Amino acid sequence: xxxxxxxxxxxxxxxxxxxxxxxxxxxxxxxxxxxxxxxxxxxxxxxxxxxxxxxxxxxxxxxxxxxxxxxxxxxxxxxxxxxxxxxxxxxxxxxxxxxxxxxxxxxxxxxxxxxxxxxxxxxxxxxxxxxxxxxxxxxxxxxxxxxxxxxxxxxxxxxxxxxxxxxxxxxxxxxxxxxxxxxxxxxxxxxxxxxxxxxxxxxxxxxxxxxxxxxxxxxxxxxxxxxxxxxxxxxxxxxxxxxxxxxxxxxxxxxxxxxxxxxxxxxxxxxxxxxxxxxxxxxxxxxxxxxxxxxxxxxxxxxxxxxxxxxxxxxxxxxxxxxxxxxxxxxxxxxxxxxxxxxxxxxxxxx
Amino acid sequence: xxxxxxxxxxxxxxxxxxxxxxxxxxxxxxxxxxxxxxxxxxxxxxxxxxxxxxxxxxxxxxxxxxxxxxxxxxxxxxxxxxxxxxxxxxxxxxxxxxxxxxxxxxxxxxxxxxxxxxxxxxxxxxxxxxxxxxxxxxxxxxxxxxxxxxxxxxxxxxxxxxxxxxxxxxxxxxxxxxxxxxxxxxxxxxxxxxxxxxxxxxxxxxxxxxxxxxxxxxxxxxxxxxxxxxxxxxxxxxxxxxxxxxxxxxxxxxxxxxxxxxxxxxxxxxxxxxxxxxxxxxxxxxxxxxxxxxxxxxxxxxxxxxxxxxxxxxxxxxxxxxxxxxxxxxxxxxxxxxxxxxxxxxxxxxx
Numbered sequence: 001x002x003x004x005x006x007x008x009x010x011x012x013x014x015x016x017x018x019x020x021x022x023x024x025x026x027x028x029x030x031x032x033x034x035x036x037x038x039x040x041x042x043x044x045x046x047x048x049x050x051x052x053x054x055x056x057x058x059x060x061x062x063x064x065x066x067x068x069x070x071x072x073x074x075x076x077x078x079x080x081x082x083x084x085x086x087x088x089x090x091x092x093x094x095x096x097x098x099x100x101x102x103x104x105x106x107x108x109x110x111x112x113x114x115x116x117x118x119x120x121x122x123x124x125x126x127x128x129x130x131x132x133x134x135x136x137x138x139x140x141x142x143x144x145x146x147x148x149x150x151x152x153x154x155x156x157x158x159x160x161x162x163x164x165x166x167x168x169x170x171x172x173x174x175x176x177x178x179x180x181x182x183x184x185x186x187x188x189x190x191x192x193x194x195x196x197x198x199x200x201x202x203x204x205x206x207x208x209x210x211x212x213x214x215x216x217x218x219x220x221x222x223x224x225x226x227x228x229x230x231x232x233x234x235x236x237x238x239x240x241x242x243x244x245x246x247x248x249x250x251x252x253x254x255x256x257x258x259x260x261x262x263x264x265x266x267x268x269x270x271x272x273x274x275x276x277x278x279x280x281x282x283x284x285x286x287x288x289x290x291x292x293x294x295x296x297x298x299x300x301x302x303x304x305x306x307x308x309x310x311x312x313x314x315x316x317x318x319x320x321x322x323x324x325x326x327x328x329x330x331x332x333x334x335x336x337x338x339x340x341x342x343x344x345x346x347x348x349x350x351x
Numbered sequence: 352x353x354x355x356x357x358x359x360x361x362x363x364x365x366x367x368x369x370x371x372x373x374x375x376x377x378x379x380x381x382x383x384x385x386x387x388x389x390x391x392x393x394x395x396x397x398x399x400x401x402x403x404x405x406x407x408x409x410x411x412x413x414x415x416x417x418x419x420x421x422x423x424x425x426x427x428x429x430x431x432x433x434x435x436x437x438x439x440x441x442x443x444x445x446x447x448x449x450x451x452x453x454x455x456x457x458x459x460x461x462x463x464x465x466x467x468x469x470x471x472x473x474x475x476x477x478x479x480x481x482x483x484x485x486x487x488x489x490x491x492x493x494x495x496x497x498x499x500x501x502x503x504x505x506x507x508x509x510x511x512x513x514x515x516x517x518x519x520x521x522x523x524x525x526x527x528x529x530x531x532x533x534x535x536x537x538x539x540x541x542x543x544x545x546x547x548x549x550x551x552x553x554x555x556x557x558x559x560x561x562x563x564x565x566x567x568x569x570x571x572x573x574x575x576x577x578x579x580x581x582x583x584x585x586x587x588x589x590x591x592x593x594x595x596x597x598x599x600x601x602x603x604x605x606x607x608x609x610x611x612x613x614x615x616x617x618x619x620x621x622x623x624x625x626x627x628x629x630x631x632x633x634x635x636x637x638x639x640x641x642x643x644x645x646x647x648x649x650x651x652x653x654x655x656x657x658x659x660x661x662x663x664x665x666x667x668x669x670x671x672x673x674x675x676x677x678x679x680x681x682x683x684x685x686x687x688x689x690x691x692x693x694x695x696x697x698x699x700x701x702x
Contacts, residue, residue, distance in 0.1 A: 142607075144606070146611075159553070160552050160553050193510070193591075201511050201590075202510070224596075224599045225597065225598065225601070229604050230607070238596075239552075241552040241593070244576070245575070245596070246576065248575045249577070249601065252576055252577040252578070252579055252580045253600075253604050255580070256494060256580035256582075257636075260495065261632070264632035264633075265629065265632050267635075271629060274627075274632070277622070277625030278622060278625035280622070281612070281615035281616050281618065281622050284615050285611055285612050289608065
């Protein structure tokens with residue numbers, strides 16, 4: 001049974017949506033146990049508020065042992081400085097949940113709290129995988145090819161990066177793509193402003209030759225923003241500033257397009273009729289683009305499965321983030337990264 | 352009459368699409384004269400190949416004097432190093448067209464050629480507006496609000512930027528937004544990874560207080576990728592690496608969404624019927640998102656109206672780029688930028 005330490009207090013809609021998502025995961029996923037970590041009183045209040053069917057499901061899960069509440073007296077607020085909150089409040093839900101992983105009492109950590117707070121807690125409590133310079137947040141995004149999503153990293157953990165860090169991001173992304181996304185030979189691209197080898201800023205220009213030397217990677221060279229969603233790249237490497245901007249831009253443009261499409265579809269009765277006929281198609285598209293489904297972003301480079309969900313996570317996003325936690329834990333992503341980075345260190349030594 | 356020096360040889364589909372776009376602009380826009388600059392023989396060959404109606408229109412335009420061919424013996428290839436090509440080939444179409452602007456024989460320059468080549472030629476031939484550190488490429492993008500597009504700059508002219516350059520980008524974007532997009536008080540945002548003042552990378556963190564001090568700007572603070580297309584920001588400032596990645600990502604995600612929507616709409620006969628009913632809505636959406644319409648990106652900071660069209664410009668994109676050239680010239684964008692930057696220098700002196 002895979003045990004997930006889920007931060008009940010993190011996220012814009014916590015604890016409500018987290019509690020619902022927890023119950024759904026504890027009852028809907030097989031061989032999974034959810035450890036709901038947070039202040040007992042608000043969690044209990046949310047459980048009491050649940051509609052009858054869900055309340056029964058929650059009780060059943062607790063009796064069966066697929067859901068358990070772990071008390072954490074403190075909460076790290078979204079508005080506090082993440083580093084300060086984590087350091088000051090030793091027993092906030094994020095720290096308590098992270099310690100469950102450290103102590104081997106949970107196999108993965110999931111939170112929709114502040115990503116800086118989660119990263120800080122992960123590094124403080126779990127440390128880093130030997131040889132890893134900087135852990136990175138990896139995000140899975142849908143592409144034109146439904147069967148081939150893309151992993152973009154770093155998506156926001158490190159702002160000003162050194163070329164060596166980006167090389168490690170590539171290796172960590174490669175490991176995740178192989179282990180979780182089941183991509184046999186991930187095509188790894190360096191996000192830049194042109195596909196020519198010489199294009200880019202100072203950092204990417206220095207990173208390019210380092211990646212080219214990595215014989216264990218299928219490095220396909222520089223890629224552009226327009227290559228991200230074509231479905232021919234599996235891992236896109238960039239610094240956390242660029243990755244975060246790209247990620248949020250992607251969400252934004254998708255929403256803007258859907259917004260405009262809606263506007264056009266209600267412009268006259270005939271169109272409303274056409275839109276009704278196409279309801280299934282629109283629903284399917286929405287589902288494919290649903291950020292909730294892609295919402296769980298693994299923090300790679302720490303010795304443990306740590307998943308950061310979107311701050312505005314709904315219960316569905318929480319459910320999928322728990323699923324991502326299960327996938328990261330059962331496929332031993334950390335172990336694969338540790339191996340890849342250790343081999344690298346070995347190679348360096350021999351040279 | 353506004354005279355546009357149009358590079359006939361620049362772009363993936365030049366000279367064919369440029370020649371068609373030139374004829375359409377010369378006949379479709381009022382009070383505009385197109386100076387088609389390039390090698391006579393291939394331009395003439397394209398004109399000969401035109402369908403009858405367009406050929407007649409071209410002849411009429413040349414008789415009326417709204418189109419003229421200006422011979423340029425050389426061509427700067429898309430694959431050459433842009434700086435080298437411009438420096439070596441004094442009489443390539445880009446240089447010849449740029450000199451028409453310099454010599455006052457044209458009011459604006461338009462090219463779908465290599466943006467680096469155009470920027471180099473502009474700086475070599477026209478110089479920079481007094482006080483401008485670095486010219487920047489500005490791109491107009493559609494948002495959720497059809498009446499409020501957003502200007503993003505720098506979109507690719509400068510990779511590694513200093514904070515002072517970004518402040519000037521903000522001022523230049525502000526001037527363009529006011530002059531051409533007719534925005535009375537543009538909301539200027541600094542593209543970052545969070546809206547809090549302290550969020551960002553080293554460069555944006557240094558830029559933030561400088562922008563905050565600019566009393567002539569309506570600086571609204573840090574914005575995120577997700578704010579770009581909401582329709583509440585008029586000018587987004589970033590370095591050319593980030594801007595270029597955002598721009599190309601935007602194009603890419605829009606295409607991926609349309610691709611998936613199409614897939615869904617042909618999945619069964621009922622959906623095909625629904626899609627036929629909604630044909631008008633889809634067409635309207637496509638038109639709104641059409642990158643061709645937004646394709647002409649002004650190079651701001653040089654003393655003259657210089658428009659860079661997308662490398663893969665169709666004749667329609669060329670038409671709209673010519674239109675952007677007319678707008679930049681008739682609204683004296685360069686003059687407004689010169690004034691804004693000069694005032695700034697004056698302020699600095701008085702301090």
